[in-house]
Amino acid sequence: MTGPRARTVRRPRYPVTREIDEQTGLGEAYMRSLLRAQTRLAARLCLVLAVVVIGLPLLFALVPEVREREVLGLPLPWLLLGGLIYPWFVACGWWYVRRAERNEDDFADLVDRAYGGEDRP
Amino acid sequence: MSAAYGLAGVLLVVVATVLIGVLGVRISRTTSDFYVASRTVTPLRNASAIGGEYLSAASFLGIAGLILAYGADMLWLPVGWTGGYLVLLVLVSAPLRRSGAYTLPDFAEARLESMAVRRVASALVVLISWLYLLPQFQSAGLVLRTVTGTPVWAGGVLIAVVVAVNVLVGGMRSVTLVQAFQYWMKLTALAVPLVFLLLAWRHDGAPGLSSDAPPRFPDRTTVSVGVAVTVDVTEAVPVTVTGGIDGHHYPGAPLTLNPGPHRIDQDTSITFPAGADVPHVAGRPVTTDREWAMPLDGREHSLYATYSLILATFLGTMGLPHVLVRFYTNPDGRAARRTTVMVLSLLGAFYLLPALYGVLGRIYTPELLMTGRADAVVLTLPGRLIGGLGGDLLGALVTGGAVAAFLSTSSGITVSVAGVLAQDILRGGVRSFRVGTLIALVVPLALAIAARSLAVADVVGLAFAVAASTFCPLLVLGVWWRRLTVPGALAGLATGGALAGTAVVVTIAAGPPSGLAGALLAQPAAWTVPIAFTVMIAVSLCTQRRVPPGVARMMVRLHTPESLNVDRGTWRPRRV
Numbered sequence: 234m235t236g237p238r239a240r241t242v243r244r245p246r247y248p249v250t251r252e253i254d255e256q257t258g259l260g261e262a263y264m265r266s267l268l269r270a271q272t273r274l275a276a277r278l279c280l281v282l283a284v285v286v287i288g289l290p291l292l293f294a295l296v297p298e299v300r301e302r303e304v305l306g307l308p309l310p311w312l313l314l315g316g317l318i319y320p321w322f323v324a325c326g327w328w329y330v331r332r333a334e335r336n337e338d339d340f341a342d343l344v345d346r347a348y349g350g351e352d353r354p
Numbered sequence: 355m356s357a358a359y360g361l362a363g364v365l366l367v368v369v370a371t372v373l374i375g376v377l378g379v380r381i382s383r384t385t386s387d388f389y390v391a392s393r394t395v396t397p398l399r400n401a402s403a404i405g406g407e408y409l410s411a412a413s414f415l416g417i418a419g420l421i422l423a424y425g426a427d428m429l430w431l432p433v434g435w436t437g438g439y440l441v442l443l444v445l446v447s448a449p450l451r452r453s454g455a456y457t458l459p460d461f462a463e464a465r466l467e468s469m470a471v472r473r474v475a476s477a478l479v480v481l482i483s484w485l486y487l488l489p490q491f492q493s494a495g496l497v498l499r500t501v502t503g504t505p506v507w508a509g510g511v512l513i514a515v516v517v518a519v520n521v522l523v524g525g526m527r528s529v530t531l532v533q534a535f536q537y538w539m540k541l542t543a544l545a546v547p548l549v550f551l552l553l554a555w556r557h558d559g560a561p562g563l564s565s566d567a568p569p570r571f572p573d574r575t576t577v578s579v580g581v582a583v584t585v586d587v588t589e590a591v592p593v594t595v596t597g598g599i600d601g602h603h604y605p606g607a608p609l610t611l612n613p614g615p616h617r618i619d620q621d622t623s624i625t626f627p628a629g630a631d632v633p634h635v636a637g638r639p640v641t642t643d644r645e646w647a648m649p650l651d652g653r654e655h656s657l658y659a660t661y662s663l664i665l666a667t668f669l670g671t672m673g674l675p676h677v678l679v680r681f682y683t684n685p686d687g688r689a690a691r692r693t694t695v696m697v698l699s700l701l702g703a704f705y706l707l708p709a710l711y712g713v714l715g716r717i718y719t720p721e722l723l724m725t726g727r728a729d730a731v732v733l734t735l736p737g738r739l740i741g742g743l744g745g746d747l748l749g750a751l752v753t754g755g756a757v758a759a760f761l762s763t764s765s766g767i768t769v770s771v772a773g774v775l776a777q778d779i780l781r782g783g784v785r786s787f788r789v790g791t792l793i794a795l796v797v798p799l800a801l802a803i804a805a806r807s808l809a810v811a812d813v814v815g816l817a818f819a820v821a822a823s824t825f826c827p828l829l830v831l832g833v834w835w836r837r838l839t840v841p842g843a844l845a846g847l848a849t850g851g852a853l854a855g856t857a858v859v860v861t862i863a864a865g866p867p868s869g870l871a872g873a874l875l876a877q878p879a880a881w882t883v884p885i886a887f888t889v890m891i892a893v894s895l896c897t898q899r900r901v902p903p904g905v906a907r908m909m910v911r912l913h914t915p916e917s918l919n920v921d922r923g924t925w926r927p928r929r930v
Contacts, residue, residue: 250918250919250920253910253914253920253921254920254921256906256907261906264906264909264910264913264914267913267914268834268909268913271913272834275444275445275834278444279441279444279445282437282440282441282668286433286437286664286668287661287664290430290649290650290657290660290661290664293648293649293650294650294657300426300648300649300650301648308426308647308648310426310429310648310649311426311429311647311709314426314429314430314433314649315429315706315709316706318433318437319433319436319701319702319703319705319706320702322436322437322439322440322698322702323695323698323699323702325440326440326443326694326695326698327695329443329444329691330443330691330692330695333448333691334688334691337688337914337915338915340914340915340918341915341917341918344918
């Protein structure tokens with residue numbers, strides 16, 4: 234007797250998509266969890282970006298040795314801002330896309346699994 | 355550069371653009387290319403189209419000019435124009451595609467369910483677009499003048515006419531292929547000459563820029579001043595002048611220029627001896643090559659200016675009127691993200707090049723610091739370093755690339771403004787769109803002819819500052835914050851728009867005053883963006899009863915992956 238009862242407690246009676254459509258408390262909770270995951274990811278990337286682009290001018294201003302330093306025959310600021318920062322942007326972009334898609338897949342799985350369990354043994 | 359080759363470059367691009375525009379009508383008449391595109395366009399082609407439309411005269415000509423004049427600090431400009439797409443990717447790309455909005459006013463209306471917010475957004479789109487078009491027309495005049503010697507207004511008129519024809523027959527914008535082609539054309543037009551320029555530089559013994567002296571004429575040099583200019587002379591220098599200077603006319607007479615400001619008339623030639631310091635345009639700081647190569651050593655208040663530039667470019671990109679509509683050609687939110695990453699790669703590849711032009715320009719064309727035409731450095735270098743037929747051909751290639759830059763960006767923006775004018779200010783329909791196109795072009799063209807000559811990248815920078823102070827808060831808060839209200843959005847848009855707009859008008863009309871106030875007005879983003887965000891959030895929190903009723907449904911629409919079968923509401927953008 235405990236098996237089916239436990240299942241009714243754990244699984245909602247309607248598809249979660251319907252809970253979301255009708256904006257029930259449960260549907261809202263699902264939406265908030267997706268939004269929280271995506272907001273956190275976006276905030277993390279923006280923070281890293283901000284540390285780099287706000288940090289570099291400050292570093293150049295406070296530590297004159299850094300901006301006068303030469304690497305591979307080029308002044309370090311030119312090497313960083315004229316070249317290396319671009320591939321770094323692309324790498325950040327790819328990392329973000331993979332994480333954001335994983336968040337969405339997790340959400341889709343969660344929504345499907347919550348209801349689909351009874352249909353699909 | 356010989357005029358014939360340059361003119362050939364201009365004409366080739368203009369004719370090709372008109373032809374493709376007219377022929378493209380057949381495709382775009384039958385079915386809306388946007389919908390065809392949304393099913394068939396690969397992410398690479400779509401990303402190339404975004405890049406092609408985004409890389410304007412400011413990127414093609416302006417960055418190299420500003421780096422020539424101001425040095426390392428200006429490296430932040432291309433960095434910000436690329437990084438802006440990273441911020442756009444992270445904060446708004448997928449939700450904006452999922453919103454289904456065509457334009458920024460569409461998004462404002464859909465998210466806040468308010469026509470008032472839509473109208474304010476429309477007015478801001480028009481303002482930002484005109485600010486963006488103005489320098490495109492001005493530098494078109496500069497390019498045409500540099501290659502053929504026509505009056506300054508002619509280039510702007512030429513570009514405006516070509517864009518009007520293209521937009522009115524309905525081609526250009528709808529043809530994703532053309533914009534995609536424009537990206538590769540611009541990349542080639544900058545990269546191929548650069549290879550030869552770098553070879554010539556190596557052959558010349560690879561001179562560097564680490565001396566403690568300001569720029570000097572390496573040899574006896576004759577400088578032709580095309581447009582009247584005031585220059586500051588630092589040391590007395592014997593010159594030969596043909597033309598007018600300080601109100602006197604000289605028919606090729608020797609003269610000593612004493613330290614201080616000198617007014618040089620239009621069409622005057624001055625011959626300087628070898629080793630003379632290059633006089634600078636009045637008001638432009640004279641820096642030694644070593645100072646020039648270091649960040650934060652050029653202008654006054656350079657740390658503030660750097661931060662303000664970073665804020666404007668990183669946050670302003672998402673608010674440009676011609677950027678959003680291109681995301682519509684992605685089939686879904688995920689494709690929009692992947693396309694944006696590809697845009698990042700394409701822009702990164704392009705922006706490696708202009709800085710090198712700036713450096714070579716500092717070595718080989720220092721007289722541009724005196725004529726105040728630093729924006730012409732990209733056009734001048736091939737003829738100066740290579741010469742002969744090769745130099746002419748490479749010069750024609752660069753000129754063609756510059757014209758492509760004017761045409762693609764101006765077309766994209768004109769379509770955006772014309773759509774907004776037709777839908778929100780005129781009565782809608784095809785006739786309104788045509789009237790809108792003419793208004794969209796004539797106003798900035800008149801301003802470009804009337805206003806004093808401005809550095810293209812500086813004015814485009816101001817457009818970014820206005821976008822960052824208005825649409826950035828609206829988009830970021832609209833996408834991520836449920837508690838945004840109509841009064842909050844209105845107050846934020848109005849405050850950001852008024853503050854940044856005032857700074858822009860003062861800077862363009864009168865030139866920024868000196869000192870800290872000047873820095874604050876010339877680079878307003880650092881204070882206007884935080885104020886706009888604060889006002890939008892604070893007013894929203896005070897008016898929580900006015901949260902739009904459909905916000906929960908809108909959040910579902912913006913954030914859930916398309917694979918889920920959920921109710922996303924029924925809102926659709928209106929079509930012109």
